[in-house]
Amino acid sequence: MSIEELTGQAEAILFASGEPVALDRIAQVLGVRTAAAEKMVSALQDKYNTPESGVHLLMLGDSAQFCTNPAFIEPVRAALDLKRNTPLSQAAMEVLAVVAYNQPVTKAFVEQVRGVDCSGVVGSLVQKGLLEERGRLELPGRPLLYGTTENFLRCFQLESIDRLPPPPGEGEQQEQEEDSDDGEDDGPEQITLDV
Amino acid sequence: MSIEELTGQAEAILFASGEPVALDRIAQVLGVRTAAAEKMVSALQDKYNTPESGVHLLMLGDSAQFCTNPAFIEPVRAALDLKRNTPLSQAAMEVLAVVAYNQPVTKAFVEQVRGVDCSGVVGSLVQKGLLEERGRLELPGRPLLYGTTENFLRCFQLESIDRLPPPPGEGEQQEQEEDSDDGEDDGPEQITLDV
């Protein structure tokens, strides 16, 4: 099979799935090595990720996902009658931060750090697809472990969880105080983090 | 706004909506005439509708919709796990066996043998391509008759239905515990139910 045809198949899989698809999975289905799948996805990224393209292809951890070009969010919202995403509450942000920097973690850990019950917030973050269950801790009571999702990476414009900014406390000195930009409406550019 | 950018916005809208989007709607959201939206969609069709593309843009009446290139449906199905290939349940296996050895039979016959309602199981075996309808019995209620399919023969590695292993009960005495050699094809005799 030609590389063009294989790439077309990868494109079809990514498109039809809607969800992030692991490169491994694409490779397995197409009967190629993961490196080859990686190349195909990278070729697709070159094709899609232009400023005028309506569709972009994101890498989220080891998975790829099609989504709309961030520059065109307004017409898309208008056409689909989507409400602006209600910004996350302070509590939700704090829970996300604790999980993101320490995952996988139990709810008890999050509650210990924050000093308050977090069941409701954790539940709603799971429902929003920002957190997910990651098995259980082999301790009495076998508490559930939580981690961030690929959807979290997409919403926070991270290519992978390694790209989180360094945790506060470490490397605090390089960090400039200035930026109060809320990231929300500063347009299409993907924020690139230098880590 | 440039025509490229508008086209990108139309592309984003079409992509984000899983359903067909009316050209009118696109025109309205982008603030252009319907004719212009038509042109944009037509340009997108030129871009997408090639044999190697994983995604095609279809016109359905006055609406447009992205869909997977039908040529690539198989890898897409494989990737999305749309092949329902969970092994047969014990119940399904029993229904299949009763039909195989007594075909054509009515559902009522199978139910009489097994003593439980079989509608669900029979339906799912038909869907799996293991059983098929074989006309109706000329009795009041004209119940449907069922038999096994070609696909059934393939799944059970049988050259023909005559090659079914001899039913239990008959020739049980010659039969050693496990070595029921498949060569012994004493055939297709129907089991007669004494009820």
Next chain:
Amino acid sequence: MEKLQYKLENFEGPLDLLLTLVAKNKIDIYDIPIAELLEQYMEQIDLMREADLDVASEFLEMAARLVYIKTASLLPRQEDEEDPRMELTGLLLEYQQCKAAAEKLKTLAAFNTVTRPAEELPADFIYKRIHDPRELRQALRAAWGKGKSLMPPKPESFSALVSARIVSVASQTVYVLRTLWKRGSIAYRALFAGKDERSARVAVFLALLELVKNRRVRVEGDGDLCEVKLMGREKA
């Protein structure tokens, strides 16, 4: 110390309130004046109670904890014993980091992309696994005879107990057709002549319905004039 104008619900929890008090009073987090902090903390809690607000249990728990730390720090300590305030310091530092991390995340939050719902493709249900044909024989053996114990008893099995004969619909179908073949048509009531048992009458009636449904016979007229005719062989 300065009075705070905050409301309790503005705080994410007791740690948040404590951190605010620490910041407001420029307290050295590594050397917390526990008595002062406790006093201010309780003032806030009391304000809440005056306002008739439910004070979450976490706030009260923390109050108890502060009281304990205060008491413990009044007692003489061994040299290797830890300062009871250190645990509080640890909690506050950790929560401070959590808040800072949340601030960082906020700067990244975009929510400016939309994904696509998965395409609804018809599933391929065709079964493709390969089995040993002998599995069928085993399954048949398993299925066999299950029915005898589980199915409701057939009417025939009661025949010895029940005097009434069960008349099958099939037999009456034959009766109706045979009668009509001979005569072409018959008065509806005449069809039931000689059918004395209820079971027989019901069977004739059901047979008639079945035949009408299958367009083998037609029923015309009503009352005493009602007639049953064989279809496709009508007499004028």
